[in-house]
Amino acid sequence: METLLQQMTGGQSPRRGVLIWLSLLCVVVIAAGCTGRLPAGMVGLIPFLMALGGVLNALGEHLDWVRNYLGGGPIVVIFGSSLLVATGGIPTELFTRIADFVRNQGFLALFISGLITGSLFGMDRRLLLRSALWYLPVVVGGVLGAITLAGLAGMLIGTGFVEAVFYVGLPIMGGGMGAGAVPLAEIFANISGSDAATVLSKMVPAVVLGNLVAIIAAGMLEKLGKIKPGLTGNGKLMKSQKAVRHEERVERIPDLAKMGTGLFVATSFYVVGYLLSHFISLHPYALMIFFVGLVKALGILPSRFEEGAALWGDFMVMSLTPALLACIGIGFTDLHQVAQMISLQYFILVVTTVMGAVLGAGLTGKILGFYPIEASVTAGLCMANMGGTGDVAVLSASRRMYLMPYAQISSRIGGSFILLLATALLGLM
Structure with missing residues (x-):
């Protein structure tokens, strides 16, 4: 519970009375949700998700072996909340509401748009231009590594x-x-002239299990970075980048007016990406990243807007990450489906593919001036996960949430590259 309190109070040490009240509120809210008595709408869902995600995150951070080897709290939040669904601890009605909230009512889009604008507008312009130029080859390196090792393992x-x-x-x-x-x-x-439904039924298990393996691998890479500090920039993507001082970002005294401006900037740029997607066949996130990056590179947005966007992104990371992870566990992680697909051969193929992505992206990134662990996480694991929700889970498990723009490039633009590659390979065969 102390971990949850520190997240909600910006890292301050908890006092006994505050801790007692927080515990009572969490018990009441979680009990209301599990008994089907939450208020309708987000006024009921947000406190339930914050309480459930916060409690599970605190549990994961206090389990030494989970924290040291699997990524700690984020892993427990995702799998703990999905276990509640699988065992009936979360009623079907609440499951439906949460899945709709994150998928159709825009909670995920709100979170990711805040991270994209906050990260890009809080980045040095020269670094943005340089990293954009060299990042896509790192993605290609991850793809080639994954495909090569998957094929060899299959043989x-x-x-x-x-x-x-x-x-x-x-x-x-x-x-x-x-x-x-x-x-x-x-x-x-x-x-090939086959049935699309039959083909999809063979692919779905790989996507789901690959996402879970990627999350666990992210936690293990975070641990590797502590053992081998030379492999990581601790949040820096490129070796030429100035030190990322997250503690300074978190400890800034929030300017409420700027935070409101940041909310407006983040959601407005998402609207721009959404509108452009009607004319350009790309995902709104990909178009949003391109437009935000262009505005940042040109330096035409007032500094107050950039500062507000960065502040809003920090707020989203600090306050709502456990809640969104709980959404991922409840709405996107089906443990029954995972249990049905597991066999030793299939598991070997999936793990080998993910490891190929890690090694390919890490080695290519090292050659091009990126830190290997950050390159492996963003260009490797964020290609191997399940899109936006997988990006949040992987970056949270690796403690590198501020790399969200690069994760989205991998998921969206990299995903389009895979479709082109598959078409070309099938044509050759």
Whole structure:
């Protein structure tokens, strides 16, 4: 509970009376949710998700082996909340409300848009231009590593090179379900003359299990960075980047007017990306990143707007990350489906694909001046997860939330690259 309190109070040490009240409120809110007595709308969902995510996060941070080897709190939040769904601890009605809240009512878009604008507008302009130029080759390196190792593993265990690449490697690296596995299945079906539903049924297990393996791998990379400090920039992506001092960002005295400005800037730029997506066949997040990056590179936005966007992004990370992770566990992680798909051979293929992404992105990043762990997380694991929700989970497990813009480039633009690559490979075959 102390961890939850520190998140809610900006890192201050808890006092006994405050801790008691926080515990009581969490018990009341969680009990109301699990008994189906929450108020309608977000006024009921937000406190439930904050309480559940905060309590599970605190539990994960106090379990030494989970914190040291699996990423700590974020892992427990995701799997703990999904376990509550699988065991009936969360009623079906509440599950439906939470899934709709994060998918259709824009909670995920609000969170990611805040991180994108906050991270990009809080970044040095020269660094932004340089990293944008060299980042996409790192993504390609991760893809090549994943596909190569997946194919080799398929040959060794008897699945076959082609089968492993097309039904495990490419779907995992495709950027999720809606923008990855579904169009991949359609492409495969059109070229091969098979049924798209049958193809998709083979791909879905790889995408789901790959996402879970990527989250665990992110926690392990965070631990590796502590053991081998030379491999990580502790949040810096490039070696030429100035030190990222997160503690200074968190400890700034918030200017409430600037925070409101930041909320408006973040959501407005998301609207721009959404409108452009009607004319350009790219995801709104990808178009939003391009537009925000262009504005930042040109230096035309008033400094007050940039400061407000950075402040709003900090607020989202500090206050709502556990809540969003609880949403991911409840609405996007089906433990029954995971249990049905697990076999030793299949698990080996998935783990090998994810490790290929980590190694390929890390090695390419090192050559091009990136820190290997940050390159592996953003250009590797954020290609191997399930899009936006997977990005939040991976970056949270690796303690690198401020790299969200690069994670979104991997998920959105990298996902489009996978579709083109799959089309080209199928055409050759």
